[in-house]
Amino acid sequence: MPELPEVEIVKQSLDQKIKLKKINKVIIKNRNLRFKIPLKFEKNLINKIIKKITRFSKYLIINFTDNTFCIIHLGMSGTIHLVEESKKKIHTNTSFYSSQKLPIKHNHIKIYFHKLKMIYNDPRRFGFFKLVKNKNELLELFKNLGPEPFSKLFNLMYVCKYLRGKNKNIKNFLIDQKFVSGIGNIYASEILYLCKIKPTKRGKNLSKKECKKIIYFSRYILKKSIQKGGSTIRDFKNVLGYTGKFQNEFRVYQRENLTCPSKQCEGIIKKKFITNRSTFFCSVCQK
DNA sequence: AAGAGGCCCTGATAGC
DNA sequence: TGCTATCAGGGCCTCT
Numbered sequence: 001m002p003e004l005p006e007v008e009i010v011k012q013s014l015d016q017k018i019k020l021k022k023i024n025k026v027i028i029k030n031r032n033l034r035f036k037i038p039l040k041f042e043k044n045l046i047n048k049i050i051k052k053i054t055r056f057s058k059y060l061i062i063n064f065t066d067n068t069f070c071i072i073h074l075g076m077s078g079t080i081h082l083v084e085e086s087k088k089k090i091h092t093n094t095s096f097y098s099s100q101k102l103p104i105k106h107n108h109i110k111i112y113f114h115k116l117k118m119i120y121n122d123p124r125r126f127g128f129f130k131l132v133k134n135k136n137e138l139l140e141l142f143k144n145l146g147p148e149p150f151s152k153l154f155n156l157m158y159v160c161k162y163l164r165g166k167n168k169n170i171k172n173f174l175i176d177q178k179f180v181s182g183i184g185n186i187y188a189s190e191i192l193y194l195c196k197i198k199p200t201k202r203g204k205n206l207s208k209k210e211c212k213k214i215i216y217f218s219r220y221i222l223k224k225s226i227q228k229g230g231s232t233i234r235d236f237k238n239v240l241g242y243t244g245k246f247q248n249e250f251r252v253y254q255r256e257n258l259t260c261p262s263k264q265c266e267g268i269i270k271k272k273f274i275t276n277r278s279t280f281f282c283s284v285c286q287k
Numbered sequence: 288a289a290g291a292g293g294c295c296c297t298g299a300t301a302g303c
Numbered sequence: 304t305g306c307t308a309t310c311a312g313g314g315c316c317t318c319t
Contacts (some may be wrong), residue, residue: 002313034295034314058313076312077297106297124296126313168290177314185312233311275291277312 002074004148004182005225006244007058010080014060015053017082018113022049025112033108034075034128044131045070045111057145057181061138068131069138075126079103081119145181149218154180159211163203170206170214171199171274183218186231186253189280191217193252198286199272199279224249252280260285 002010026042049065060072072080081102102119109120109129120129132138147153162179163170173179174188183191192199195213197206206214225231230244251261252269260267260282267284 073313075296075314122296123298124311126296166289172290175313276293278310 002058002076002078002230003184003187003222004058005187005222005246006230007055007060007074008226009230009244010074011053011055011060014080014082014118018050018116018118019052020050021113021116022047023111023113025110027110027112028108029110030106030108030125033122033125034073035130037109037129041129041131056142057148057177058184059142067135068133069135071128071130071132071138071141072120073127075122075124075128077124078120078122078127081121083117083119085115085117145177146179148182149180149215149222154215154218156208156212156215159215160208163206163211166203168203169200169274170197170203171279173203174214174218175277180218182222185277185279186233186250187218187221187225189253190251191221193281193286194221196286198283199274199281201287252282255280 023045026045028037028042031037048068051063051065054061054063058073060074062070062072064070072078074080083102103121106123106125107119107121108125111118111120120127130141132141147158163173166173168176171188171192174183174191175185189199191214194217195210197210197213225244225246228244228246228249231246231250232244233247255269256271258269260269262282262285265282265285267282269280270283272279272281
């Protein structure tokens with residue numbers, strides 16, 4: 001469930017470890033990710049040198065020195081692992097399998113550098129890798145995505161205007177990447193809790209003050225989560241490595257039937273399916 | 288055109 | 304024990 005903060009953590013660690021490295025070899029075990037990996041993929045990557053790793057929304061972008069790019073999306077279960085050539089794992093990302101041990105199944109892509117390899121693991125195969133020829137093609141791919149919460153474009157006028165007259169509920173707006181990009185199902189519940197807004201409230205019924213809160217707390221939650229190394233859900237091995245800590249600070253997510261954490265409130269956290277996605281909220285203090 | 292819902296996929300878990 | 308059903312959720316696609 002990598003949302004913006006988790007992808008940001010992966011980006012930061014990847015950038016540290018593989019910047020300026022040259023790709024020596026690529027091995028694909030399974031091409032059937034969200035988008036089928038073309039046969040020429042390996043050949044196209046060989047000898048490319050990594051300039052830097054950047055991120056937009058939930059997308060990792062490997063920038064090569066020849067001004068081409070490789071976009072990586074982790075889908076819901078994708079993880080990236082870096083392994084020293086001695087087969088000893090030196091680093092893992094933060095989402096599903098923050099185990100010291102490398103997962104055995106579903107290691108679909110292996111990219112080899114000098115004394116280091118990068119492994120892409122993704123049991124559910126909702127993620128993808130895509131090579132991009134130039135900056136224009138990159139912009140084209142992202143053109144339908146709304147601004148990130150941190151962007152100046154995600155401002156009061158934009159939010160009010162976007163929600164005006166809309167019947168759709170605010171929770172679905174928060175996870176709608178055309179409205180704002182980077183927020184997923186977990187953080188949407190957390191943001192609305194801090195805003196004290198009911199997830200089912202229709203866009204058109206939000207006051208200006210509430211729109212302001214949406215902006216403020218979207219930024220607040222994502223920033224806080226990045227500071228804590230993101231959230232690690234279902235970390236069943238629970239060992240060393242780059243395990244996120246923000247899941248310990250969830251106020252409502254997966255806290256059904258617990259009391260509302262707000263001091264003045266004695267409500268009980270409820271779970272409700274909103275368009276097939278679990279949503280958590282306090283029915284007393286969220287209006 | 289807005290919005291709802293289906294679908295892709297595997298693994299963990301619950302219930303019988 | 305082994306079976307089946309349910310849930311997890313990002314994003315694309317179709318249908319109304």
